[in-house]
Amino acid sequence: MNSDYKISKLEAIFLILIVMINKIILNVPKSIIRLTGTGSLVNIIFVGALALILVILIVKLFKNFPNEDIIDVSEYIGGKILKTIVGIGYIILFGIVICTVIIRFTELLKVVYFENSPYIYITGFFLIAIGFANKFGFKSIIKTNFIILPFIFASIVFILFGISNYISPSSLYPILGNNIKNTFVDGISNIFAFSGIAYLFFTSPLLKNKKDLKSIGITFIILSTLFLFIVVGALLLVFPFITHSEELLSVYILVRLVEFGEFIQRADALFIYLWIISAFSYLSIALMFILNIFKKLTHATEHTELSFSLCSIILGITLLLKDSNLLSFIEDVIYKYYLIIFVFGISTIIMLLANIKKKFFKKSPAPNNQVKT
Amino acid sequence: MTKKRIISLLLILFVIVAFMGSYDVEGIEDLAYVIAIGIDKSETNPDNIKLTLQIAKPKDKESNGTEPENLSIECPTFDTGLSTLNNSIDKKINLSHCTAVIISEELAKEGIEPFVLNLSNNTELRPTCHLFISKNKCEDFMNTVANSPDFSSGIYTATIKSSLSSSYTTESLLYDFYSTLRYDIKNPTGIYVGNTKEKAEILGIAVFKRSKLVGILTGTESISHNILKNKLETCSVLFPNPFEEGKNMTANLSLAKNSDFKVDLQGDTPHITCNIFVEARISSSQTTNDDYTSEEELDKINEALNTFLTTSIRNYLYKTSKDFNSDVIGFEGALRKQFLTMDEYSSRVDWDKFYPNSEFDIKINSVIESSYLFRKH
Known part of the structure; x- marks a missing residue:
């Protein structure tokens, strides 16, 4: 990041949790239920335990590289070629995230509120916001996220109370x-x-205290498992048909049931408003990471100036991916397996190899001490 | 810096202007609020339906409140009917305040899945909209409601609330009906209504087997249904007076705690045990000199009430299982608890085939809480 600002433990947890919250609002609970049906709750505990083991391993592997992220570590073991491959890999991953999130939210807003508004207006609205957020920089994104996340958390808890009758x-x-x-x-x-x-994989160099990475990882997995468990449980308890159906956003369908007596009815607009803010925050973070990787790959000095250029490219891609079948294929197959293979698999292997290299070839300089040509 | 601010301001203005048009294009005066949707079979074309919309129009400026207007049209689908009706009036039809979807009994017997799916997919319509099945034509029913002197835009919700407080029907929400159609753990129900020329009323519960209407439960059977579904608010039941043959007593019932079920599969026969927990207060009797202070007398009353409830609930259960073959309570869910996987369950159980063979064991745990103001007459 171009800022010297270092984030606290809580800010780091919130930064990673916003990813999870957005995934929960979007169709991740539905994808889990589609695969494992009524066994989803047991499955979440099971994969949560696996994720916890993975996170503990990653944290352990980062102990020897407290000031580096996965891009620096790739350069350490594979030089510029591996650094570029891994960098592009992550740019693609975060790019898919941005495109799919924008398309899903645009679809929702179009169906529910802006039936007659052109698609490009709504998409553009998201991209302008995240473009500006990245112009303002890293610190403002982190601080904004820190303010927003408790409200989003509260909104999900509120939903659970609202549907308890059903x-x-x-x-x-x-x-x-x-x-x-x-x-x-x-x-x-x-x-x-x-x-x-x-x-x-990118958090360690951003932290004020590098030792916090372990507690950040563990807290993130515990909270994520808990929230996934609650939301998937709520969906199964209220909409048992969800194991057999296909719908726009399952959590939105849940929200439509929220009524508090005669006074608060049709509260879905309030939730969508909060979710849009949450999506802005999430998308800004994803774009921030893309820009950061881009900076590392190209040594660009004013990388935030590229934010609107990147937003324009993303706008073009989102317009190409409007077909819902294609989007579902990207989300359910490409993104899912790409994430598992590239992030959980290849990135962890790179970290393992880097640790081996550091242990057995102690003379090799740490990535940040390598001479840059 | 100033340049940047000007650009930001221009961008914000652009977005505001772009969305302003779509924001205020539909004011309240431009919308016709539908409070009920009626769907009948077409009288002329068997492939068509007759769609009736009941719209609440504001009364003239001098008087407050709303007055109803019913619009009907024959159409092939709900959406085409809605478009045509939209075209025929000077306001845009809006379904966001609709509280009742009424489907005629005649149509319900043929299956209502397409209508329920269609309506559930509509973002304007509330998922908590009530589903009625009308004994008569929906159009007639809605006309009777419209001519009622008590008409208001909340008439359907008020009627249901009043009926639910006596437990003579059960709640039937559009989302729940859709859910039960899609997921086979229980069968759906609707609120059964009917009308004469002067009066529209709730008559009981319409029982479905998947999407087809298979039978009707009367008001008193609805009480048994609500007890088993744990939806009983309060109700009055008339049961034989244990002290004088041919005379009756009235008890006000409420649930002490939720009923629970145990399903034991023996061969192809499910043995279903229902544990029911009710509290009762004796409110009136056809005899005099009743004493609700003596433990012995209360025990006799309790026994008489238990016998009455056991018979009522057993009759209700055999009616829904043997006559209708429709598990509206969701006993299948209780059976599924005993299996770890769906594969294991499916290889052992064919619930549709087994359910009519069910045998029921009803265990009533009732507590008589004396009476109200007078404990001895």
Whole structure:
């Protein structure tokens, strides 16, 4: 990042949690339920435990590289070629995130409120906002996120209270879903729900106190598992049909039921408003990471100046990806497996190799001490 | 810096101007608020439906409140009917305040899945909209409601609230109906209504087997239904007076705690045990000299009430299982709890085939809480 600002432990947890919250608002709970049915709750605990092991491993691997992120570490073990490959890999990942989130929210807003507004207006609205946020810089994005996240958390808790009248406990059974293989073997791919782990590979150099990385990772996994468990549970309890259906945004359908007596009815607008702000924050963070990687790959000095150029490219891509079948394929297949293979697999292997190199070839300079040509 | 601020301001203005038009284009005076939707079979074309919309119009400036206007049209689908009606009036039809969807019994017997799916997919319509099944034509029912001297835009909600407080029907929400259609753990129900020329009223519960209407439960059977569904608010039941043959007593019932079920599968026969917990207060009797202070007398009353409730609930359960083959309570959910996986469950159970063979064991745990103001007459 171009700023010297270092983030606190809580800011770092919030930074990663906003990713998770947005994934929960978007269709991640639905994707989990689609794969594992009524076994989803057990599956979440299972993949949550796996994610926790993975995070502890990643944190341990970063102990020897407290001031480096995955891009620096890639350069350390594979030189510029590996650095560029990994950098582009992450740019693609964050790019997919931005495009899919914008398209999903645009679809929702178009269906619910702006039926007659052109698609490009709504998409443009998101991109202008995140473009500006990145012009203002790293600190403002982190601070804004720090203010927003508690409200988003509160909104989800509020939803759970609002739907408590509609729950039907028997729809959670059979507890292990379709079969044990489906829940524990095929269901491992649901680990993609913990996509916030990708951001953990970039967090260490941003921290005020590098030792906080472990507690940040563990807190993130525990809170994410808890929230996923609650939201998936709520969906299964209120809409048992969700295991058999296809809908726009499952959490939005849940929100439509929220009524508090005669006084507060149709509160969905309030939730959508909060979610839009949350999406702004999430998208700004994803764009911030893209710009940061771009800076590392090209040594650009004024990388934030590129934010609107990148937004224009993203606008073009989102217009190309409007087809809902194509988007579902990207979300459910490409993004899911790309994340698992590239982030949870390749990035962890790179960290492992870097640790081996550091241990056995102690003469190799640490990535930040390498002479840049 | 100033240049940047000007650009930012221009951008903000651009966005505001761009969205302003779509924001205020539909004022309240431009919208016709639908309070109920009626769907009948077409009288002329068997493939069509007759759509009736009840719109609440503001009365003239001198008097407050609203007055109803019913619009009807024959159309192939709900959406085409809505578009045509939209075209025929000078305001845009808005469904966001609709509280009732009424479907005729005749149409419900043929299956209402397409209508429920269509309506559930509409973002304007509330998922908490009530679903009625009308004994008569919906148009007639809605006309009777419209001519009621008590008409207001909240008439349907008020009627349901009043009926639910006596437990003579059960709540049937559009989202819940859609959910039960899509997920086979229980069968859906609707609020059964009917009308004469003067009066529209709630008559009981319409029982469905998936999307088809298969039977009707009367007001008293609805009480058994609500007890088993844990939806009983309060109700009055008339049961035989244990002290004098041919005379009756009235008890006000409420649930002491939620009913629970145990389903034990023996071969192809489900043995269903229902544990029911009710509290009762004796409110009136056809005899005099009743004493609700003596424990012995209260025990006798309790026994008489238990016998009455057991018979009522058993009759209700055999009616829904043997006559309708419709598990509206969701006993299948209780059975699924005993299996770890769906594969194991599916290989062992064919609930649609087994449910009509069900045998019920009703255990009533009632507590008589004396009476109201007078404990001895």
